[in-house]
Amino acid sequence: MxxxxxxxxxxxxxxxxxxxxxxxxxxxxxxxxxxxxxxxxxxxxxxxxxxxxxxxxxxxxxxxxxxxxxxxxxxxxxxxxxxxxxxxxxxxxxPVPDVHHLRQRLLPLVQSNPGLQLELKRGALALHYRHAAHLEQRCVETMMDALRHEPGFSMLHGKMVVEAKPHIxxxxxxxxxxxxxxxxx
Missing domain, CATH: 3.40.50.1000 (HAD superfamily/HAD-like)
Incomplete structure (x- = not known):
């Protein structure tokens, strides 16, 4: 061969x-x-x-x-x-940070926009905007603002999702x- x-x-x-x-x-x-x-x-x-x-x-x-x-x-x-x-x-x-307070900061945006989905994971939160692509910038800005108040997380921008994940x-x-x-x- x-x-x-x-x-x-x-x-x-x-x-x-x-x-x-x-x-x-x-x-x-x-x-x-x-x-x-x-x-x-x-x-x-x-x-x-x-x-x-x-x-x-x-x-x-x-x-x-x-x-x-x-x-x-x-x-x-x-x-x-x-x-x-x-x-x-x-x-x-x-070890991962607690997502409770971060979730509380993101819930108002999700509750006021039915096209958004908040996925809870161990030590992470994913904010999906697949059904509300026009809200991408608002999701990114809201996540960035929430993370300024919640240490221990990094932001990851993915395919139709913005995620707060632990520094891992x-x-x-x-x-x-x-x-x-x-x-x-």
Whole structure:
């Protein structure tokens, strides 16, 4: 075989894959995404071919990832790394700030605009404006103002969403995975 026709050797690499907008298409509501059955099959194959060095790294909580990817229970980082499941199944939760006061600051905007959705996560809040795209700037400004009064969070502007997340990021989660088997090396 020539270099170009030889199958790729996944055993030499680790794969870290995002979920929303990468593995699955965005949906009108976060809970309405569709996971094609062939995706589960593909992820199983990639996990086997990479000797287990495959992880999902997402803004979603681990329990949501598990629901959508069942029966798979892959190594994963949820809520941008605030929670992580290692390859051997251990759950590691980083300390996160309380979102109660932040939620209280965002509720008036959400309650006065039915097209907005506030998604509560462990240590994070996502303000979705998919059904009210014209409110993007107002959502960003309201979130920025709320975060000025609530320490411990960073703002992340995503696809039709602005999120307050703990000062933890997906890169930190990937770095932690790289110190553990089967990702090490």
């Amino acid at each position: 020539t270099e170009q026709t030889r199958p790729y050797d996944f055993a030499a690499d680790a794969l870290f894959l995002d979920f929303d907008g990468t593995l699955v298409e965005l949906a009108p509501q976060p809970e309405e995404i569709v996971v094609p059955p062939e995706l589960i099959t593909l992820l199983q194959r990639l996990q086997q071919e990479s000797d287990g060095a495959l992880a999902i790294v997402s803004g979603r909580p681990l329990d949501q990832l598990d629901f959508f990817l069942a029966p798979l229970r892959l190594p994963a980082a949820g809520v941008h790394g605030a929670e992580r499941r290692t390859a051997d199944g251990r759950i590691i939760q980083q 990021n997906k890169g930190d989660a990937v770095a932690a995975f790289l110190h553990e088997a089967p990702f090490r090396g």
